[in-house]
Amino acid sequence: MAFLALDNLTKSFGSHIAVDRLTLGVEKGEFVSLLGPSGCGKTTTLQMIAGFVEPSAGAITLEGRNLRAVKPAKRGLGIVFQSYALFPHMTVAENVSFGLEMQGIAAAERARRVGETLDLVGLGEFAGRFPRQLSGGQQQRVALARALVIRPQILLLDEPLSNLDAKLREEMQIELRQIQRTVGTTTILVTHDQGEAMALSDRIVVMNHGRAEQIGPPHEAYERPATAFVAGFLGKTNLVNGASVRPERISFAASGLAGTVKTRIFQGNHWLYQVDTADGLVTVIRQNTGEAMPEEGAAVHLAWGAS
Amino acid sequence: MAYLLSLPALLLFAGVVVIPLAMTVILTFHDWGQYKGIEPVFILKNWREVFGDPYYGEMFGRTFRIALIVTVLAALFGAPEAYILNRMKSPWRGIFLLVVLGPLLISVVARTLGWALLFGGNSGLVNKVLLSLGVISGAIPFMFTETGMVVALVHVLMPYMVLSVWAALQRLDPQIENAAVALGAGPLTVLRRIVLPQAMPGILSGGVIVFALAASAFATPAIIGGRRLKVASTLVYDEFLNTLNWPLGAVVAVLLLAALAMIVIGANRLVERRYAQVFG
Ligand SMILES: Nc1ncnc2c1ncn2[C@@H]1O[C@H](COP(=O)(O)OP(=O)(O)OP(=O)(O)O)[C@@H](O)[C@H]1O
Numbered sequence: 001m002a003f004l005a006l007d008n009l010t011k012s013f014g015s016h017i018a019v020d021r022l023t024l025g026v027e028k029g030e031f032v033s034l035l036g037p038s039g040c041g042k043t044t045t046l047q048m049i050a051g052f053v054e055p056s057a058g059a060i061t062l063e064g065r066n067l068r069a070v071k072p073a074k075r076g077l078g079i080v081f082q083s084y085a086l087f088p089h090m091t092v093a094e095n096v097s098f099g100l101e102m103q104g105i106a107a108a109e110r111a112r113r114v115g116e117t118l119d120l121v122g123l124g125e126f127a128g129r130f131p132r133q134l135s136g137g138q139q140q141r142v143a144l145a146r147a148l149v150i151r152p153q154i155l156l157l158d159e160p161l162s163n164l165d166a167k168l169r170e171e172m173q174i175e176l177r178q179i180q181r182t183v184g185t186t187t188i189l190v191t192h193d194q195g196e197a198m199a200l201s202d203r204i205v206v207m208n209h210g211r212a213e214q215i216g217p218p219h220e221a222y223e224r225p226a227t228a229f230v231a232g233f234l235g236k237t238n239l240v241n242g243a244s245v246r247p248e249r250i251s252f253a254a255s256g257l258a259g260t261v262k263t264r265i266f267q268g269n270h271w272l273y274q275v276d277t278a279d280g281l282v283t284v285i286r287q288n289t290g291e292a293m294p295e296e297g298a299a300v301h302l303a304w305g306a307s
Numbered sequence: 308m309a310y311l312l313s314l315p316a317l318l319l320f321a322g323v324v325v326i327p328l329a330m331t332v333i334l335t336f337h338d339w340g341q342y343k344g345i346e347p348v349f350i351l352k353n354w355r356e357v358f359g360d361p362y363y364g365e366m367f368g369r370t371f372r373i374a375l376i377v378t379v380l381a382a383l384f385g386a387p388e389a390y391i392l393n394r395m396k397s398p399w400r401g402i403f404l405l406v407v408l409g410p411l412l413i414s415v416v417a418r419t420l421g422w423a424l425l426f427g428g429n430s431g432l433v434n435k436v437l438l439s440l441g442v443i444s445g446a447i448p449f450m451f452t453e454t455g456m457v458v459a460l461v462h463v464l465m466p467y468m469v470l471s472v473w474a475a476l477q478r479l480d481p482q483i484e485n486a487a488v489a490l491g492a493g494p495l496t497v498l499r500r501i502v503l504p505q506a507m508p509g510i511l512s513g514g515v516i517v518f519a520l521a522a523s524a525f526a527t528p529a530i531i532g533g534r535r536l537k538v539a540s541t542l543v544y545d546e547f548l549n550t551l552n553w554p555l556g557a558v559v560a561v562l563l564l565a566a567l568a569m570i571v572i573g574a575n576r577l578v579e580r581r582y583a584q585v586f587g
């Protein structure tokens with residue numbers, strides 16, 4: 001049996017089913033992302049694991065024992081909330097120390113572990129500050145440190161990066177993955193950003209309307225989407241002759257599907273084409289290698305390998 | 308130019324606050340006699356009388372003692388009330404908010420008379436019932452007692468505390484209690500370590516408002532304390548309208564105002580210095 005197992009987990013609010021018979025096994029040390037559009041039930045799933053939302057049906061087991069029978073305060077999970085939910089009246093060190101205090105750990109040991117964890121997230125010198133005096137990215141790291149310091153069996157992250165700007169988000173993604181590798185904590189990340197999910201995870205769970213549409217490694221879900229929804233959600237896709245083809249798999253060739261270039265957009269490292277063909281509009285992405293590319297209005301042929 | 312825009316407000320402020328206040332201060336130095344009335348001279352007789360006669364000390368002591376007890380009780384009952392109110396779901400919250408704010412919607416006089424009817428002497432409803440049931444042997448004194456004033460004032464002023472604490476609680480991140488629970492905190496620890504510290508600025512600012520209003524309240528002490536148990540405001544009223552010793556009344560009024568201003572400003576300073584860093 002998996003380290004953490006969700007078995008037909010269901011939650012309905014009145015007649016609305018927020019999570020529908022979700023079955024998922026997470027291995028020890030694994031990084032799994034719940035990915036899906038807004039309102040698909042990601043947060044509800046996470047809150048059920050944390051114990052703040054009571055499931056309508058189904059089972060949650062951690063190392064074989066029934067987690068639903070354990071109170072939220074006793075589950076020993078580390079949670080990073082979307083809003084961070086830092087304690088504003090406590091300093092960074094006090095925030096991080098709180099969980100250890102609740103475990104009854106002696107002051108000296110507490111101070112050592114707080115220092116260690118703050119160094120891990122790169123906030124060593126901010127220990128004495130209050131949350132208000134920190135930037136968004138720093139607050140996010142405090143929340144992470146606060147969750148990690150109690151050495152949780154599972155780390156639950158609810159869109160921890162969605163409040164950060166694009167550049168900082170990328171930096172934090174790399175940092176988050178590094179920290180997770182170092183500490184080796186089993187992690188479940190909730191996100192609606194497919195790039196983030198694919199960059200960080202060992203496996204992703206693509207959710208829609210409360211159901212898991214596909215569970216698997218990112219590249220597998222990307223290359224072999226189980227449903228049209230997964231294909232569309234994980235990136236741009238073309239439907240040609242009833243098959244779905246990723247835009248970057250299509251190239252300009254001497255022969256193949258004939259068409260004319262309708263629009264051409266330069267995006268730095270690549271070109272984005274819309275080509276008018278007998279099968280309708282086809283999106284094509286080509287790496288920018290510095291070579292001359294077909295211009296708007298040019299007649300082209302499209303080719304792609306069977307994948 | 309922008310300063311000019313505030314001119315009308317400044318003029319109004321000067322007209323209705325500063326000038327009467329200055330005139331009151333000047334009045335404190337005038338002489339007064341039973342038959343000669345007010346004499347516009349400069350003497351310290353009234354100040355000497357207020358500071359020399361222990362009657363006034365006792366009266367000020369009573370005023371601020373009542374205000375302090377009322378403030379503490381309002382915080383003790385009002386803060387939990389605000390917390391519960393904040394956790395209520397939509398239809399109930401509205402209903403209970405109305406109940407909490409109820410006292411503000413009823414005239415002070417009607418409300419205080421209600422208390423008087425419930426507890427007043429042997430004929431008061433509550434005392435009658437308790438007496439006939441044999442629970443008490445003599446009527447619980449309410450009229451003309453400090454206890455009566457405190458009870459009635461807490462009732463009136465509680466809404467200010469509840470609203471002030473509620474405002475502070477609404478700034479609380481709804482997930483913050485869950486965050487503490489996830490770290491292993493029990494319900495009492497969450498209240499004491501997480502909720503209370505964040506409600507504290509609200510409790511303190513509510514306390515300042517309640518204290519100021521309790522110390523300067525007039526109608527409630529006038530009805531319950533009557534002319535037997537005086538507080539600063541009822542004493543000033545008596546000097547102005549019954550004894551007609553305006554200069555003496557002015558001294559008491561000025562002292563009350565000065566003491567209140569000092570306490571309010573001091574408390575505000577304290578709150579600001581303590582919380583500026585944390586809540587900004
Ligand atoms: N307490 C609640 N009462 C009623 N409906 C709820 C409640 N909580 C969530 N829902 C509904 O359940 C569905 C799933 O909500 P959930 O918060 O899990 O979505 P999400 O996937 O986290 O979305 P987002 O990306 O916007 O955060 C939504 O349709 C939401 O309206």
Ligand SMILES: [Mg+2]
Nearest residue numbers: 042043044158
């Ligand atoms: Mg969510």
